[in-house]
Every structure is written in structure tokens, then in C-alpha cells.
Amino acid sequence: xxxxxxxxxxxxxxxxxxxxxxxxxxxxxxxxxxxxxxxxxxxxxxxxxxxxxxxxxxxxxxxxxxxxxxxxxxxxxxxxxxxxxxxxxxxxxxxxxxxxxxxxxxxxxxxxxxxxxxxxxxxxxxxxxxxxxxxxxxxxxxxxxxxxxxxxxxxxxxxxxxxxxxxxxxxxxxxxxxxxxxxxxxxxxxxxxxxxxxxxxxxxxxxxxxxxxxxxxxxxxxxxxxxxxxxxxxxxxxxxxxxxxxxxxxxxxxxxxxxxxxxxxx
Amino acid sequence: xxxxxxxxxxxxxxxxxxxxxxxxxxxxxxxxxxxxxxxxxxxxxxxxxxxxxxxxxxxxxxxxxxxxxxxxxxxxxxxxxxxxxxxxxxxxxxxxxxxxxxxxxxxxxxxxxxxxxxxxxxxxxxxxxxxxxxxxxxxxxxxxxxxxxxxxxxxxxxxxxxxxxxxxxxxxxxxxxxxxxxxxxxxxxxxxxxxxxxxxxxxxxxxxxxxxxxxxxxxxxxxxxxxxxxxxxxxxxxxxxxxxxxxxxxxxxxxxxxxxxxxxxxxxxxxxxxxxxxxxxxx
Numbered sequence: 001x002x003x004x005x006x007x008x009x010x011x012x013x014x015x016x017x018x019x020x021x022x023x024x025x026x027x028x029x030x031x032x033x034x035x036x037x038x039x040x041x042x043x044x045x046x047x048x049x050x051x052x053x054x055x056x057x058x059x060x061x062x063x064x065x066x067x068x069x070x071x072x073x074x075x076x077x078x079x080x081x082x083x084x085x086x087x088x089x090x091x092x093x094x095x096x097x098x099x100x101x102x103x104x105x106x107x108x109x110x111x112x113x114x115x116x117x118x119x120x121x122x123x124x125x126x127x128x129x130x131x132x133x134x135x136x137x138x139x140x141x142x143x144x145x146x147x148x149x150x151x152x153x154x155x156x157x158x159x160x161x162x163x164x165x166x167x168x169x170x171x172x173x174x175x176x177x178x179x180x181x182x183x184x185x186x187x188x189x190x191x192x193x194x195x196x197x198x199x200x201x202x203x204x205x206x207x208x209x210x211x212x213x214x215x216x217x218x219x220x221x222x223x224x225x226x227x228x229x230x231x232x233x234x235x236x237x238x239x240x241x242x243x244x245x246x247x248x249x250x251x252x253x254x255x256x257x258x259x260x261x262x263x264x265x266x
Numbered sequence: 267x268x269x270x271x272x273x274x275x276x277x278x279x280x281x282x283x284x285x286x287x288x289x290x291x292x293x294x295x296x297x298x299x300x301x302x303x304x305x306x307x308x309x310x311x312x313x314x315x316x317x318x319x320x321x322x323x324x325x326x327x328x329x330x331x332x333x334x335x336x337x338x339x340x341x342x343x344x345x346x347x348x349x350x351x352x353x354x355x356x357x358x359x360x361x362x363x364x365x366x367x368x369x370x371x372x373x374x375x376x377x378x379x380x381x382x383x384x385x386x387x388x389x390x391x392x393x394x395x396x397x398x399x400x401x402x403x404x405x406x407x408x409x410x411x412x413x414x415x416x417x418x419x420x421x422x423x424x425x426x427x428x429x430x431x432x433x434x435x436x437x438x439x440x441x442x443x444x445x446x447x448x449x450x451x452x453x454x455x456x457x458x459x460x461x462x463x464x465x466x467x468x469x470x471x472x473x474x475x476x477x478x479x480x481x482x483x484x485x486x487x488x489x490x491x492x493x494x495x496x497x498x499x500x501x502x503x504x505x506x507x508x509x510x511x512x513x514x515x516x517x518x519x520x521x522x523x524x525x526x527x528x529x530x531x532x533x534x535x536x537x538x539x540x541x542x543x544x545x546x547x548x549x
Contacts, residue, residue: 010370010410012408012409012410131370131371131374132370133369133370133371133374161368161370162368164370165367165368165369165370165411168412169364169412214362214364214365217360217362217365217366218365218366218368220328220360221358221360221365221366221368222368222378223328223353224326224328224353224357224358224360225353225357225368225378225379225382225426225427225430226350226353226354226379226382226383226430227378227382228350228382232384233381233382233384234380234381234384234385234386234387234390235381235387236373236374236377236380236381236387236390236391236394237374237377237387238387
């Protein structure tokens, strides 16, 4: 199941969206998410959907990769929709047994579903078009002013990029350990919740041991390549705003203005 | 004076119990003295636990000697202030290709070393390009390391070290986790570094085939250097190598057995071609 989360999975291709400065994409995604909650009314969401569709089109990433990210939150989505649908008080539309669907509830449920879908796909666009390294670079630079409050921006960015690099490796390893334990007669699929949780122990223990060993090796390899923290480091790919990045910011701004006006009018 | 020199190097692993009392001392490296000249291709051979990896880690100042001294390009590795200069002089490639690649993209990983050294951006790109070309991985520069084979990952690691412009590269069993094809790729890349870029190579391995092209071979056993010489000299001592639990390449073994059966072949035949030539000469 973990494999289906697209967050942190970069899709390699050439596109105008890929070439944008990560700061534009991070900032843009944040603004987009905020806009989803600011807009009220049908027109605003159409604007949001159209904007997203255009960005996806420009990104050259196949749509099915975006949908992959949705699978992981499908359950959450269903719960949210369910609660909103049945538990919002208001004018009754249909009622059966003890449940009733209200007009307000139906509206709320649709709104929430649209919001969440756009939110997940929107942030997937960012992670699919930006290498995780680029992403952490962007965050590092955006967080740099927080240095005065002793926020270790470089360290956090480095930890994140290493974590992202090792996720697929550790997933593969989990798979291997699972198969090894299955081959020895381990049973992961039967019993109640507690028994199942307990059966995860023989997977987790070797996984942790191997993760620590990897961490140790990696630390040694990094030191051997002269890594000594963020001080005095230069960048292979320094972040410098280009013309296209300014255009990117303008597009986002334009979208916000159009969206806000539309949702005011309707 | 050589690029890497050790004098009476001793390293002891101290095992402690839970209260921190010394339980036992294992001497991993025992009175090793080496002198390696610039541009040499050195192979260090030994089975598991012979101390060869511990020796390698001293050259990069990852470990400090318990006794004795290690000099890298004239710098004493036990001096705190020269650690970073030593690490850029003597680069190190480790065994597990997954645990030494930091970057998400091949080129970013190769750039990691120069970034740490504070090399200006434009020069980093030049170094990355030339390093990737030197190991034949330039066309993969935009790939994710997870999509590469073991041999390719290991060549990326070598490029990562190469981009720091070291004078010497220490490879600690770089082929141990690879398939035969990956092994050949890596060894070819390493030989090219030595011959084309004239970098001193110290190759730690337990595969006999890989030392055939070395200038000098050190065979380690129980933390000491048990044998030293050219590959030909080493391989002519088939019985001795067997007693050190090391395998001899098949060709050399075949030649050795033929010699024992009374066929007049020279000692220390290393390649199939040599054996064929020698046999033709007799016939």
C-alpha cells in the first residue's frame, strides 16, 4: 500500500513545470491549497480545477500518476464525505432508517470531496515535477530567514532528502524480510488485530537493525566525502530566479485574482 | 616518500561489556608498514577478518591508529586539523553501493563531494561531467540511482570520489556485492583511472581475478602482511595462498597443476592467453 503514495516520487521528463524554481512550486502549491479553502461556491472550484488541469497538461506527467496518490487517501476521503453527508443538520432531502441526507450536508460533502481531491492532486504535481533534492533545496532557502530563531534549515533539509532517498530502499528491504519470514512459516494475515500487530515484530526488528546499519555506513560515506554540515558548502544547482519563475509567480497570482473574483460574483 | 605510508600501524578493537569494562581486545591491524608510490595500482588481498578493511579506513582518516603512524601525501592522519585535506587527497569507495549514494539523481550525487569542499558552482559542473565520463556513466547523469544496476551504482560512487580530484582512491571491496558483469565494469573503470588519470589506486578485495593487473599485491592474514609482491610473484606461490584460504584464478591453478604433472610451464601464469602461448611454445 505504501508504494502507492506518489509523494516523494519524482517523474522524470522535460517540461516547463519541471524547470521552474522549486520555491515557485512550493509557494504556488501552498497558495493553491489556501485558495481551495478560501473559495466558496461553484465557480471558484471550476477555476481551481481548470488551473490544475492546465498545470498538469504543461507538466507532461501522465494523469494516472496523479491518480495513484489518490488511492492512498481514498479511505480518508470516503470517511469525510460520509460524515459530512449524514451528520450535517439542515433541510432534509432523503431519509431512511436513522440516517438522513440534508441539502447542506450534500453540498458540504461534494465541496469537501472536491477540495481534498484537488489538494492531493495539486501537491502531487509539485512532488512529481520536482526532484526531492530540489524540493528540500527550495525549503532550505525559504527557511533560511528562520536562522535567527535557531532553526537548523540545512540540517532539516539534508535529513529530509536522505529520508526520501532511502524510502524505496527500505521498502524493498521490508519486502525481502517479509518474504524471508514467510518462507520460515510466519503468518501475517490471520488472527485478530493484536495478533497481527504482534506478527509485525519479526519484520520490524530486522528492518530497524538494517536501517541503523545503513545510517552508520552512510554517515561514514558522507564524512569520507568531506561533509561537515552546511557551513562553507557551495551549491551545484544554486537557486536563482529566472524569467520563467517570475512568469510562474504571475500565473499563480492571476489564478488567485480570477478565482477570488469568480467566487465573489457567483 | 610515497603518497601513502604507514609505519608499524596497529589498530585494536576493544570490546566492552554493558558496564563498560574491557571484555577483550582484537588486534585488527598488527604492525603493518607500507610505502605506496604515486601512480601505483595496489591490491590488498585477504579473506574476511584479515584486517584489510580496517587498514583501508586508516588511509581516509576514518579510523585513527592505536599505535604507529599513517601519512597520506605527507600529512599525519592522526592530526585533527588535516583530516579534511586527507579526505580530499585520498577518496574512499565503500562496499555497499546503496549506502554511499546521497543524491537523488546521479549528477547531484557526484556533485556532493565538491559541494562540501566549497568548489564554485561552474567548476562543480565541469568536475561532474569529466568524472562521469571517466567512468562511462555520463549518459545516466539524470537517472535516479535506484534505477541503476549494482555495477553502475558503484561506478557512480567512484565518479563521486573522482570529482573531488583525489590523488589516491581507496576502494574497500567495491565488487563484493556485485554480479560478475558488474564486477568487470567496476574493475575496468578502476583500471582506467589508474592508467588514464594516473591516480594511485588501492583496491581491497578478495577476488583473485581483480588483482591480476595490479603493480603490487599485499596479502593480509590476521592483521599482518603475509605476502607482498607482483601478481606474478604472488600467484607462483599456489600452495602458500591455499594455506591462507585464498583461491587462485582458475588459469593459474590449471598451469600449476600441469607443472606438477611434469609439463614445463613458467611459474605465475595469470591469463588464459599466457597459458595458451606457453602451451603452444611447448608443442
